[in-house]
Amino acid sequence: MKRTSMEWLCIALPIFAIIGGMFGAARGRVGAGVFLALFLGPIGWAIIYFGTDERDRCVHCKGVIQSGATICKHCGRTPFITASAYQKQREQWDKIKDPVDAWEADQKKKNQE
Numbered sequence: 001m002k003r004t005s006m007e008w009l010c011i012a013l014p015i016f017a018i019i020g021g022m023f024g025a026a027r028g029r030v031g032a033g034v035f036l037a038l039f040l041g042p043i044g045w046a047i048i049y050f051g052t053d054e055r056d057r058c059v060h061c062k063g064v065i066q067s068g069a070t071i072c073k074h075c076g077r078t079p080f081i082t083a084s085a086y087q088k089q090r091e092q093w094d095k096i097k098d099p100v101d102a103w104e105a106d107q108k109k110k111n112q113e
């Protein structure tokens with residue numbers, strides 16, 4: 001059976017997108033990788049692969065770290081790099097700053113109800 005060009009497109013596009021997503025993941029840009037690969041195919045892969053690297057990096061050792069990490073896996077220091085990451089961490093610390101206070105406030109609320 002001979003495939004039509006439409007059928008080939010249906011096979012090729014998801015493959016392009018998956019590979020684009022993988023190149024994107026290596027640069028912290030999965031969405032952009034999929035998008036570019038869908039429209040540009042292998043050219044999109046190249047653009048994403050040689051494009052900007054948006055992965056989070058440790059401010060101390062410049063090693064690539066998981067986004068949201070509080071300890072750098074390369075140097076063991078606290079790799080705060082972006083204001084938003086710092087803010088997120090602050091909010092979590094504030095929540096657990098004083099668990100006893102939080103518990104007492106919770107009990108008061110329950111008693112009032």
Ligand SMILES: [Zn+2]
Nearest residue numbers: 058061072075
């Ligand atoms: Zn580091």
